[in-house]
Amino acid sequence: MRFPDGFLWGAATAAYQIEGAAHEDGRGDSIWDRFSRTPGNTVNGDSGDVACDHYHRFESDVDLMADLGLKGYRFSVAWPRIQPTGRGVANQKGLDFYRRLVDRLLMRSITPMVTLYHWDLPQALQDEGGWCNRDTAERFGEYAAIMFDALGDTVPFWITHNEPWCASMLGHFRGVHAPGFKDLRLGIMSAHHMMLSHGRAVAEYRRRGLPGQIGMAPNLLPAYPLTDSPADRDATRLSDGFTNRWYLDPVLKGSYPADMLADYTRMVGELDFIRPGDLEAMGAPADFLGVNYYRRRTIEADPTMDMGYRVHDRMPGVPTTVTGSEIVPHCLTELLVRLKADYGDIPIYITENGRVCKDEIGPDGEVHDPERVEFLRAHAGAVHDAIAAGCNVKGFFAWSFMDNFEWAFGYTQRFGMVYVDYETQRRMPKDSARFWGRLAQTNLLEAAEGAGSSEAPGALTGTQPALVTDSEE
Numbered sequence: 001m002r003f004p005d006g007f008l009w010g011a012a013t014a015a016y017q018i019e020g021a022a023h024e025d026g027r028g029d030s031i032w033d034r035f036s037r038t039p040g041n042t043v044n045g046d047s048g049d050v051a052c053d054h055y056h057r058f059e060s061d062v063d064l065m066a067d068l069g070l071k072g073y074r075f076s077v078a079w080p081r082i083q084p085t086g087r088g089v090a091n092q093k094g095l096d097f098y099r100r101l102v103d104r105l106l107m108r109s110i111t112p113m114v115t116l117y118h119w120d121l122p123q124a125l126q127d128e129g130g131w132c133n134r135d136t137a138e139r140f141g142e143y144a145a146i147m148f149d150a151l152g153d154t155v156p157f158w159i160t161h162n163e164p165w166c167a168s169m170l171g172h173f174r175g176v177h178a179p180g181f182k183d184l185r186l187g188i189m190s191a192h193h194m195m196l197s198h199g200r201a202v203a204e205y206r207r208r209g210l211p212g213q214i215g216m217a218p219n220l221l222p223a224y225p226l227t228d229s230p231a232d233r234d235a236t237r238l239s240d241g242f243t244n245r246w247y248l249d250p251v252l253k254g255s256y257p258a259d260m261l262a263d264y265t266r267m268v269g270e271l272d273f274i275r276p277g278d279l280e281a282m283g284a285p286a287d288f289l290g291v292n293y294y295r296r297r298t299i300e301a302d303p304t305m306d307m308g309y310r311v312h313d314r315m316p317g318v319p320t321t322v323t324g325s326e327i328v329p330h331c332l333t334e335l336l337v338r339l340k341a342d343y344g345d346i347p348i349y350i351t352e353n354g355r356v357c358k359d360e361i362g363p364d365g366e367v368h369d370p371e372r373v374e375f376l377r378a379h380a381g382a383v384h385d386a387i388a389a390g391c392n393v394k395g396f397f398a399w400s401f402m403d404n405f406e407w408a409f410g411y412t413q414r415f416g417m418v419y420v421d422y423e424t425q426r427r428m429p430k431d432s433a434r435f436w437g438r439l440a441q442t443n444l445l446e447a448a449e450g451a452g453s454s455e456a457p458g459a460l461t462g463t464q465p466a467l468v469t470d471s472e473e
């Protein structure tokens with residue numbers, strides 16, 4: 001399968017997950033520093049204090065990307081490196097780090113895609129209410145403006161928010177991500193201010209007449225009804241509104257979905273934090289949409305659950321990864337086709353997709369990850385199918401370039417195409433890294449040898465907390 005010329009093949013990371021150097025060069029605390037330090041929040045009490053030490057190793061990391069053949073690199077800026085307390089003058093050392101990183105990428109002919117917010121809010125802003133405080137949207141606009149002034153001339157792709165559903169709902173409703181609240185109203189309110197801040201950043205970007213493009217990268221969880229019953233179908237509508245449309249509609253259509261406004265008002269009372277003019281700001285035209293896709297949800301109506309439905313994360317007979325996440329690449333094709341039908345022809349970049357494997361250094365001294373190769377191959381194929389069906393997909397960034405701090409799961413889940421030995425910080429490209437680099441170089445997806453891998457559902461060793469999903473619904 002040949003991909004369109006110029007298709008951007010890359011890999012993604014996020015600041016808190018890889019940088020380490022948590023207290024260096026004036027970096028302030030973020031909500032994830034605080035959350036990780038609180039006992040019981042992450043597996044083994046892991047934190048991003050050291051992570052992959054990328055802050056000190058970015059040059060060799062970029063060289064490795066280039067040697068593998070990657071064309072694009074999506075990374076995030078740690079807001080508390082730029083504004084340690086979330087406001088005021090920029091910390092020059094923080095800006096210098098990202099300037100050097102971008103320069104290195106450009107020197108090695110790798111296109112940078114910069115995410116402004118990948119969940120690490122300055123703790124000082126959280127102390128004033130965080131994303132539940134409307135003022136945080138204004139602070140974000142100010143921070144975005146600093147970044148555009150510093151790097152807007154050289155960075156062609158900007159993403160305002162990574163996965164605002166996770167940041168709002170897992171952080172404020174499910175309590176499994178920072179800041180760890182458990183209140184639906186706070187979830188909806190924080191989501192509103194995140195998307196308002198997206199609008200503020202887009203306005204700052206346009207004001208400067210910069211040459212690049214700006215968009216948002218929600219994680220989309222396509223929902224399928226368990227049965228054809230009206231109750232399951234309606235619950236599926238609600239799940240889709242909760243995880244997907246609440247974020248897509250304001251940004252791409254400038255309005256909230258009417259059914260969800262009614263549902264949320266019924267659940268939490270009047271949404272009086274939505275003010276006149278907010279939706280116009282949020283709907284400022286974006287240049288592209290980032291799509292983070294990992295899995296689907298199968299939905300069954302269940303009035304005993306807090307959202308009125310139950311999520312089935314694993315359906316019988318569907319292959320899963322070692323963490324029990326269903327492997328359903330065809331749902332990515334269906335999602336992309338649906339996005340085009342509902343939101344038009346906006347260019348789309350797959351900004352995340354990948355999986356956990358139980359990676360180990362083998363007797364030959366290499367890390368072989370055939371399941372990840374097949375997973376990425378299948379999802380690249382699904383994107384090709386979508387393009388053949390007329391979807392405007394322009395690039396694909398695999399999650400992740402290297403193993404890293406996987407939030408509440410700490411270092412127990414390896415998503416990387418490059419293995420990281422956390423004792424020595426040695427990097428070892430896995431088979432998937434070579435596969436992905438070849439694809440980037442040739443733009444040609446080759447069929448799998450043999451019939452593909454079948455994988456028995458299993459579990460990682462050691463104690464695992466429940467999957468970070470909202471399946472309590």
Ligand code: FCB
Nearest residue numbers: 014162163219399406415
């Ligand atoms: C996404 C996050 C990313 C990483 C992957 C596995 O939800 O955006 O940081 O944790 O999942």
